[in-house]
Amino acid sequence: MIVEIVTTGTELLLGQIINTNAPYLAQRLNELGFNVLFQSTVGDNRERMAQVLTTALSRADIVITSGGLGPTQGDITKEVTAGLLNLPMHVHEPSVRRIELFFEKRAAIMPSNNLRQAMMAKGAIVLDNDRGTAPGAILETGDKTIIHLPGPPYELEGMFEAAVVPYLQQRFGLQGIILSRVLKTFEIGESSLEDEIKDLIIAQTNPTIALLAQSSEVLIRITAKGESKEAALASIDSIERKIRERLGDKIFAVDEETMESVVGKMLTAKQLTIACAESCTGGLLTSRITDVPGSSDYLLGSVVCYSNEIKVAAVKVGADILAEHGAVSEETAKAMCKGIRQQFNTDIGLGTTGIAGPGGATTEKPVGLVYIAVDGPAGTKCYKNEFSGSREKIKYRTTQTALNILRKYIGTL
Amino acid sequence: MIVEIVTTGTELLLGQIINTNAPYLAQRLNELGFNVLFQSTVGDNRERMAQVLTTALSRADIVITSGGLGPTQGDITKEVTAGLLNLPMHVHEPSVRRIELFFEKRAAIMPSNNLRQAMMAKGAIVLDNDRGTAPGAILETGDKTIIHLPGPPYELEGMFEAAVVPYLQQRFGLQGIILSRVLKTFEIGESSLEDEIKDLIIAQTNPTIALLAQSSEVLIRITAKGESKEAALASIDSIERKIRERLGDKIFAVDEETMESVVGKMLTAKQLTIACAESCTGGLLTSRITDVPGSSDYLLGSVVCYSNEIKVAAVKVGADILAEHGAVSEETAKAMCKGIRQQFNTDIGLGTTGIAGPGGATTEKPVGLVYIAVDGPAGTKCYKNEFSGSREKIKYRTTQTALNILRKYIGTL
Numbered sequence: 001m002i003v004e005i006v007t008t009g010t011e012l013l014l015g016q017i018i019n020t021n022a023p024y025l026a027q028r029l030n031e032l033g034f035n036v037l038f039q040s041t042v043g044d045n046r047e048r049m050a051q052v053l054t055t056a057l058s059r060a061d062i063v064i065t066s067g068g069l070g071p072t073q074g075d076i077t078k079e080v081t082a083g084l085l086n087l088p089m090h091v092h093e094p095s096v097r098r099i100e101l102f103f104e105k106r107a108a109i110m111p112s113n114n115l116r117q118a119m120m121a122k123g124a125i126v127l128d129n130d131r132g133t134a135p136g137a138i139l140e141t142g143d144k145t146i147i148h149l150p151g152p153p154y155e156l157e158g159m160f161e162a163a164v165v166p167y168l169q170q171r172f173g174l175q176g177i178i179l180s181r182v183l184k185t186f187e188i189g190e191s192s193l194e195d196e197i198k199d200l201i202i203a204q205t206n207p208t209i210a211l212l213a214q215s216s217e218v219l220i221r222i223t224a225k226g227e228s229k230e231a232a233l234a235s236i237d238s239i240e241r242k243i244r245e246r247l248g249d250k251i252f253a254v255d256e257e258t259m260e261s262v263v264g265k266m267l268t269a270k271q272l273t274i275a276c277a278e279s280c281t282g283g284l285l286t287s288r289i290t291d292v293p294g295s296s297d298y299l300l301g302s303v304v305c306y307s308n309e310i311k312v313a314a315v316k317v318g319a320d321i322l323a324e325h326g327a328v329s330e331e332t333a334k335a336m337c338k339g340i341r342q343q344f345n346t347d348i349g350l351g352t353t354g355i356a357g358p359g360g361a362t363t364e365k366p367v368g369l370v371y372i373a374v375d376g377p378a379g380t381k382c383y384k385n386e387f388s389g390s391r392e393k394i395k396y397r398t399t400q401t402a403l404n405i406l407r408k409y410i411g412t413l
Numbered sequence: 414m415i416v417e418i419v420t421t422g423t424e425l426l427l428g429q430i431i432n433t434n435a436p437y438l439a440q441r442l443n444e445l446g447f448n449v450l451f452q453s454t455v456g457d458n459r460e461r462m463a464q465v466l467t468t469a470l471s472r473a474d475i476v477i478t479s480g481g482l483g484p485t486q487g488d489i490t491k492e493v494t495a496g497l498l499n500l501p502m503h504v505h506e507p508s509v510r511r512i513e514l515f516f517e518k519r520a521a522i523m524p525s526n527n528l529r530q531a532m533m534a535k536g537a538i539v540l541d542n543d544r545g546t547a548p549g550a551i552l553e554t555g556d557k558t559i560i561h562l563p564g565p566p567y568e569l570e571g572m573f574e575a576a577v578v579p580y581l582q583q584r585f586g587l588q589g590i591i592l593s594r595v596l597k598t599f600e601i602g603e604s605s606l607e608d609e610i611k612d613l614i615i616a617q618t619n620p621t622i623a624l625l626a627q628s629s630e631v632l633i634r635i636t637a638k639g640e641s642k643e644a645a646l647a648s649i650d651s652i653e654r655k656i657r658e659r660l661g662d663k664i665f666a667v668d669e670e671t672m673e674s675v676v677g678k679m680l681t682a683k684q685l686t687i688a689c690a691e692s693c694t695g696g697l698l699t700s701r702i703t704d705v706p707g708s709s710d711y712l713l714g715s716v717v718c719y720s721n722e723i724k725v726a727a728v729k730v731g732a733d734i735l736a737e738h739g740a741v742s743e744e745t746a747k748a749m750c751k752g753i754r755q756q757f758n759t760d761i762g763l764g765t766t767g768i769a770g771p772g773g774a775t776t777e778k779p780v781g782l783v784y785i786a787v788d789g790p791a792g793t794k795c796y797k798n799e800f801s802g803s804r805e806k807i808k809y810r811t812t813q814t815a816l817n818i819l820r821k822y823i824g825t826l
């Protein structure tokens with residue numbers, strides 16, 4: 001089955017937003033065994049959208065659109081499709097009630113515009129939206145299928161997984177089952193990783209192994225086709241074991257796990273508490289730790305000590321240390337993690353200090369220089385790092401590295 | 414002039430990489446006054462690439478391709494175009510020498526494959542590549558123009574700026590210019606916003622007004638076409654004034670500004686310092702404040718007081734307040750912002766306490782209940798909120814609302 005993805009929206013044509021829906025859909029559809037051969041983007045213009053959809057229907061079996069299901073006059077995807085197929089539109093009552101409920105839950109009144117979102121072409125299979133107000137729709141016409149999904153990625157992804165995947169599996173009798181598992185690696189670049197497991201990648205046809213570089217980690221996606229769920233899982237398990245033999249603890253998480261959730265599990269299992277003294281990360285490290293539900297069991301609190309006065313007053317860093325070595329130094333980082341551990345009476349203290357930029361650099365201390373220190377039952381350790389990128393990237397990379405240092409430290413306890 | 418951008422490459426169809434070339438080209442072309450009305454993506458397949466290029470040439474005046482200029486057998490963009498236009502190909506000697514030089518400079522020998530990159534259709538205007546080996550090309554055929562650019566973004570951007578922009582300016586004697594401005598709104602939903610300015614949206618053809626809903630704000634994009642930069646800016650200014658009359662301070666930022674950068678500017682202008690006591694936001698509020706370069710001028714520090722013990726010890730919240738009203742209460746929120754202001758000796762203190770979920774809720778205190786309090790020269794104010802969504806969404810919405818409260822508070826000083 002040939003698929004064309006049609007993303008709509010003037011903001012895409014103007015280049016104001018990056019299109020992440022097309023790669024998401026493309027990747028998932030390929031995993032499910034569909035061939036995505038074309039992707040098109042068109043604005044919120046009736047004539048040109050009709051033209052693009054007509055071309056798509058002439059060369060693909062399945063056309064998936066994203067965007068244009070909102071409440072405004074510019075949201076025209078469903079109308080244009082109904083026009084092309086000569087289908088009348090009607091109000092879909094269950095969708096009206098779902099949208100009303102969405103607003104009720106937020107103690108708000110539904111603006112009348114939102115009724116547009118419940119308008120459906122005759123015969124449409126309506127797809128509920130658990131993450132927003134715009135329902136999606138599937139239209140079957142002869143041997144062609146058109147699937148309308150909302151534009152916001154969070155809504156599109158939720159609807160695709162919950163409603164479209166089961167529909168495609170049933171409609172096209174996908175034989176067998178396709179399952180994926182993602183192994184997340186840290187401390188290794190994409191080409192080195194490829195070198196490490198190239199023979200496995202080349203030798204494998206089922207499961208397949210694919211690499212995907214992200215901003216501070218490389219993902220390994222294992223995708224298996226099996227006659228049953230058990231068979232697919234068994235073949236994923238088998239190849240995962242081989243990969244783990246090569247990479248060891250460079251793999252830090254699986255699937256939905258994150259660095260912070262893995263660290264949280266370890267802290268919980270060992271019944272340890274933690275506090276952070278953050279300078280250059282400005283609260284981001286603690287924010288990531290507290291993104292994990294239940295983190296109040298181990299994270300007691302933190303101090304963001306941006307000014308030297310607060311490093312001294314709230315974290316008890318010695319004024320002499322700051323005077324002698326400066327705020328960005330191994331000595332200060334160590335004093336920060338020891339000080340916060342003592343002040344907040346936790347098992348572990350974690351400290352970050354560095355130059356996030358763009359200002360504040362000197363010849364000896366360039367932008368990106370960051371010290372990360374940890375103090376706990378296994379003593380004090382400090383790591384010097386030189387990160388590159390924007391201020392926000394340097395903050396993020398510092399937190400990812402700090403959490404990884406913490407992961408390895410807890411592993412030794 | 415209508416432009417279509419055709420990005421090529423199987424890795425795009427598989428969703429393995431994000432397409433950044435299309436938005437880059439789209440944004441630049443719009444700035445130059447061209448209308449990018451279509452974007453297409455196709456893989457490294459002769460038949461389908463020919464089909465996509467034929468469609469593009471039928472509906473656009475200028476077709477810009479990216480990718481497929483490399484040395485491998487899969488790089489076919491120039492060949493396919495030459496085939497469509499019935500043009501013979503020949504070796505372009507100056508390009509051969511440039512490619513040889515590229516390898517010489519790196520003390521390497523040119524692989525013979527790379528000679529493919531110097532093959533050009535008869536009549537092509539060759540575009541030098543200062544950042545890689547693949548030259549680009551322009552083909553003029555009747556009233557249509559085809560421009561081939563390399564796939565790697567760094568090479569594409571360099572060639573576009575150095576060679577394509579001057580070509581377009583000369584060839585099309587660029588009339589007029591298109592400029593956009595984005596107004597960011599808070600505290601108002603997409604449909605209500607549309608209700609407020611619907612008449613302006615409908616009445617406008619130049620500038621045009623478009624709405625775009627994002628996770629916690631709605632954007633208003635004004636796009637103007639003018640004979641000069643000044644003319645375009647003047648017509649944007651004029652419509653912006655009309656919109657501001659309706660929306661007032663619901664507009665919090667323009668273009669690249671964020672809530673935190675706007676608050677930072679206000680704090681700097683009024684020479685005020687700030688500290689936060691964060692419970693449910695877990696450090697995210699301070700992290701956003703410190704995302705702004707130079708924020709160390711006004712953000713002295715913060716305490717993430719997750720546990721009650723730390724609320725008492727580090728923020729000096731009265732144990733009696735916690736015992737009587739609980740951690741999630743107006744009284745505690747007020748004590749937090751007052752306490753942190755006093756402890757860290759700042760002009761303003763900001764406090765957040767609430768239930769981010771998914772656990773921790775009671776009948777009286779549901780997930781999403783959040784108190785935000787601010788203390789400063791204008792006294793103490795506390796706001797009760799009920800947010801919905803995931804733990805991370807509730808955290809983010811709390812910070813966005815807290816920053817907005819801070820923005821309005823500073824506005825009164």
